[in-house]
Amino acid sequence: MEEILHALKTLITNAGLILQLLCTLSFVYSLNENIPNGFCLIKEECDREDYSNDFKTFPSLNHQTYLIKENEFPQVLWWYPNIYPHHLEKKIHCKLGSCLITKDRKQLTNKLTRGIIFYGTSFDGRDLPLPRLPHHEWALIHEESPKNKRMFSTNLGISIFNHTATFRRESDYPLTTQNMQIVEEWMDKKYFVTTKEKNRLQKELNLAAVVYFQSDCDPPSDRDTYVKELMKYIAVDSYGPCLNNKKPPKEVDGFQHFSSETFYHFLARYKFQLAFENYLCQDYMTEKLFRPLLIGSVPVYLGSSLAEEFMPSEKAVIMVQDFSSPKELAEYLKQLDANDEKYNEYLKHRYTGKFSNPKLYESLKLQKWSLPEEHMFAGFSCHVCDSLNKRNDFLKKHLENPKNPILPPQIAKFDHMGCPKQSKILPHSTNNNYEELLQQYAEQEAIAVNNMLQANETDSKLFTKKYLKIKTDNYY
Numbered sequence: 001m002e003e004i005l006h007a008l009k010t011l012i013t014n015a016g017l018i019l020q021l022l023c024t025l026s027f028v029y030s031l032n033e034n035i036p037n038g039f040c041l042i043k044e045e046c047d048r049e050d051y052s053n054d055f056k057t058f059p060s061l062n063h064q065t066y067l068i069k070e071n072e073f074p075q076v077l078w079w080y081p082n083i084y085p086h087h088l089e090k091k092i093h094c095k096l097g098s099c100l101i102t103k104d105r106k107q108l109t110n111k112l113t114r115g116i117i118f119y120g121t122s123f124d125g126r127d128l129p130l131p132r133l134p135h136h137e138w139a140l141i142h143e144e145s146p147k148n149k150r151m152f153s154t155n156l157g158i159s160i161f162n163h164t165a166t167f168r169r170e171s172d173y174p175l176t177t178q179n180m181q182i183v184e185e186w187m188d189k190k191y192f193v194t195t196k197e198k199n200r201l202q203k204e205l206n207l208a209a210v211v212y213f214q215s216d217c218d219p220p221s222d223r224d225t226y227v228k229e230l231m232k233y234i235a236v237d238s239y240g241p242c243l244n245n246k247k248p249p250k251e252v253d254g255f256q257h258f259s260s261e262t263f264y265h266f267l268a269r270y271k272f273q274l275a276f277e278n279y280l281c282q283d284y285m286t287e288k289l290f291r292p293l294l295i296g297s298v299p300v301y302l303g304s305s306l307a308e309e310f311m312p313s314e315k316a317v318i319m320v321q322d323f324s325s326p327k328e329l330a331e332y333l334k335q336l337d338a339n340d341e342k343y344n345e346y347l348k349h350r351y352t353g354k355f356s357n358p359k360l361y362e363s364l365k366l367q368k369w370s371l372p373e374e375h376m377f378a379g380f381s382c383h384v385c386d387s388l389n390k391r392n393d394f395l396k397k398h399l400e401n402p403k404n405p406i407l408p409p410q411i412a413k414f415d416h417m418g419c420p421k422q423s424k425i426l427p428h429s430t431n432n433n434y435e436e437l438l439q440q441y442a443e444q445e446a447i448a449v450n451n452m453l454q455a456n457e458t459d460s461k462l463f464t465k466k467y468l469k470i471k472t473d474n475y476y
Helices: 002-032 043-047 052-057 105-109 183-187 195-204 223-230 261-267 287-295 326-338 340-352 358-364 375-400 435-454 460-468
Strands: 075-078 091-094 097-102 113-119 137-141 163-165 210-212 236-238 272-276 298-302
Touching: 075 105, 075 375, 091 375, 097 375, 105 113, 113 375, 137 375, 163 375, 183 287, 183 340, 195 340, 223 236, 223 272, 223 326, 261 287, 272 287, 272 326, 287 298, 298 326, 298 340, 326 340, 435 460
Parallel strands: 075 097, 075 113, 113 137, 137 163, 210 236, 210 272, 272 298
Antiparallel strands: 091 097
């Protein structure tokens, strides 16, 4: 028995020496062949599809290691599987080439995985694909306002991404028109109530000329403060939880009804709809603005200062920013309510059957996907795929002739999702007292994520304890 144990011990020792010798020889070989130490030590290591443990010694991006061969395809990984637009696809075919597509996190270490897409709402510093390798390009798709994730509206926060799809037209794949749907439906008579009929319903049903239906109260835009002041000068029927003064019918009560035909018919009886965004930012326009156009009401809008560029005519929306006070706005709405001819000027496209705003057609060119809306997610996959194939083509040409430059990874800029600091909408407002603190939290989160990436951290679960070190509105 002792002899057997001695033989095994000798075998193990010799195996260790042999393995050490192989590593030494392969290290020398890597130096001679100008292959960085640790990246590809022995042939089996070179051939494997997983090199996640070698991130500290990866070569520069002009190295042949990163070249994807003719019979291979770059792979795009959707990191958060709750949003995944390719349920039956394993490969997508785009303008500049094809890519493998997956939501399987095990594919993170596959050498072909080059693009990683994050859905912004799900982004969590405690759940990231670490370590971040040199050839991994991070892509953000986020249709929400900064209220949802303020970190993305900081210089440092957005800069961790190489590709962006946000509401801002400056992003790589703009989602600015995501809520417009089919603009020809703005002419449809399905929900439309004539001005004469609206006047009758006002009297018979005791309706106000203005309606407000909002469930998210006291957001950063401070809209409720403005509406409360407006109510002092003009009647507003407010059905939602915010500033409620009228009980909604059961069939439209609740967020789940906000896209129903019943809800649309209910709102179409009103001449004006208060369409106030939760965040005031260029190009951030939601269904609040476009729903009134669909059903034939006039939106009274607080939000993007560029909203008029997306209207059917030069006079189809009433911009709150054009009025010095809620009182002045209320007086104007009363004038329109009492004068059918002036009111109908805002419904010109309904009566002429034509769009007369030339900027509308230019604005529609921002849309890089086809309806329905789900296609914008799949379209972003192709945007990332094309970028990966383009970079690979540049690398191939560089390896053929070093005088040809590689295509360096791009870095997202502040204007890809940046928004101004939200301030008090009226002098007496007290609702935005925490905005400065929340912005400080966002800056701290951005710093912590960047520090974690620069440290080549391998375990993102350490994010809060090791890097953030404070409690914020997102991490507590």
